[in-house]
Amino acid sequence: MLWGGGSSKKGEVHELEAAVTIALDRTVEESYDTGLRHIIRILNATPQREADVVAIVKAKVKDRRSEVSLVALALLDDLMRLRGTSLQHLCISKILPRLLKMASPSLSVSPLVRDKASELI
DSSP: OTTOOOOSHHHHHHHHHHHHHHHHOTTSTTHHHHHHHHHHHHHHHOGGGHHHHHHHHHHHHTOSSHHHHHHHHHHHHHHHHHHOHHHHHHHHHHTHHHHHHHHSTTSOOOHHHHHHHHHHO
C-alpha cells in the first residue's frame, strides 16, 4: 500500500518520497494535486518531517532534466505558500543557495528553470 501509515522515520520518509514522485509525474493527469495534498497531509500530521520533504524536493530541483526541475520548483513554491514560515525558513537555509546558482546566467540551465528560480528568489 503506497500511503500506508508507517510509524518509523524511514517509513515516513519513504511515504514523502512517494508523494513527491507522484506530484512530479507528468504522465498522470491530476497527479501534481494528488501528490501535493498528500505531502500536506503528512506534514500536518508530522511537522517534524518538513526537513525531509525539503531535502527530497531539493534533490528533484537539482535534476538534470529541466522538466523535473521546473515542476519541483513549482512544488516548492506551493509548499512554501501552503505551509508557512517554518517551511519557508528551511527552504531559505537549505535551497536558497541552489536557487541563486540556478538563477545565475553563468549556470547552463533551461531558461524556464532559470526564470522560475528567479521568481522564487
